Amino acid sequence: KAGVTQTPRYLIKTRGQQVTLSCSPISGHRSVSWYQQTPGQGLQFLFEYFSETQRNKGNFPGRFSGRQFSNSRSEMNVSTLELGDSALYLCASSYYSGRSETQYFGPGTRLLVL
Amino acid sequence: TQLLEQSPQFLSIQEGENLTVYCNSSSVFSSLQWYRQEPGEGPVLLVTVVTGGEVKKLKRLTFQFGDARKDSSLHITAAQPGDTGLYLCAGWVLQGAQKLVFGQGTRLTINP
Numbered sequence: 001k002a003g004v005t006q007t008p009r010y011l012i013k014t015r016g017q018q019v020t021l022s023c024s025p026i027s028g029h030r031s032v033s034w035y036q037q038t039p040g041q042g043l044q045f046l047f048e049y050f051s052e053t054q055r056n057k058g059n060f061p062g063r064f065s066g067r068q069f070s071n072s073r074s075e076m077n078v079s080t081l082e083l084g085d086s087a088l089y090l091c092a093s094s095y096y097s098g099r100s101e102t103q104y105f106g107p108g109t110r111l112l113v114l
Numbered sequence: 115t116q117l118l119e120q121s122p123q124f125l126s127i128q129e130g131e132n133l134t135v136y137c138n139s140s141s142v143f144s145s146l147q148w149y150r151q152e153p154g155e156g157p158v159l160l161v162t163v164v165t166g167g168e169v170k171k172l173k174r175l176t177f178q179f180g181d182a183r184k185d186s187s188l189h190i191t192a193a194q195p196g197d198t199g200l201y202l203c204a205g206w207v208l209q210g211a212q213k214l215v216f217g218q219g220t221r222l223t224i225n226p
Contacts, residue, residue, distance in 0.1 A: 004156070033213075033214070042116075042202075043157070043204075045213045045215065048213065056212070056213050058213065102159055102162075104159075105156025105158070107154060107155050107156050108156055
C-alpha cells in the first residue's frame with residue numbers, strides 16, 4: 001500500500017496570503033489528522049476529520065481550517081498568513097478515529113512565510 | 115505548559131554508549147506511544163505501551179511504562195549512528211473527542 005502523501009512538499013508564501021495543503025491518506029483509511037510542528041512548540045494537533053466530518057479541533061485560530069472529501073483526501077487552509085505560521089505541517093491517517101488506532105504520518109509540507 | 119515533558123531535549127553521545135530518554139506527565143494516560151522522526155520525514159510509531167509497569171523491547175530499544183501510567187522511558191543500549199533522530203512520546207487525551215498530544219521531543223545524535 002502506498003503511504004500517506006502530502007503536496008506540496010515545500011512552499012514559500014508572504015504575509016497576508018493564503019495557502020492550501022493537501023493530504024492523501026492510506027487507501028481505506030477514513031480518519032485524517034493535521035498537526036503543526038515547530039522547533040518552539042513541537043508537534044501540535046490542529047484538527048481531525050473522519051468520514052468528511054470534523055471530529056476534533058485543537059487550539060488554533062479560525063484562520064486554520066480544513067475539509068475532507070468523500071474519497072478521504074483532506075485539505076487544510078490557512079488564511080491571512082503570519083510569520084509565525086512557518087512550520088512543518090503533517091497529516092496522519094488511520095482507519096478508525098480514536099486512540100486505538102495507529103496513526104501513519106506523511107512526510108509533511110514545509111511552509112515558509114516571509 | 116506541555117502535558118508531556120520530555121528530557122533531555124538534546125543528547126549527543128558516542129557510538130556504543132547507552133542512553134535513556136524520559137517522558138513525564140502529571141496526568142494519567144491509558145497508553146503512551148513513542149515515535150521516531152528523521153529529517154524530511156513524518157514520525158514513525160515505534161511502540162505503544164498500555165499496562166502500568168509494562169516493558170517492551172525492540173532490538174536495542176527498551177520502553178517502559180510507569181506503574182502509575184504517568185511516565186515512560188526509552189533506553190537505548192549500544193547506540194548506533196542509525197539511531198540518530200528526533201524521539202517523541204505521545205499520549206491520547208479526551209478533549210471533546212480523542213486527540214494525540216506529543217512531548218517536545220528529544221533530538222538524539224550518535225557520533226561515530
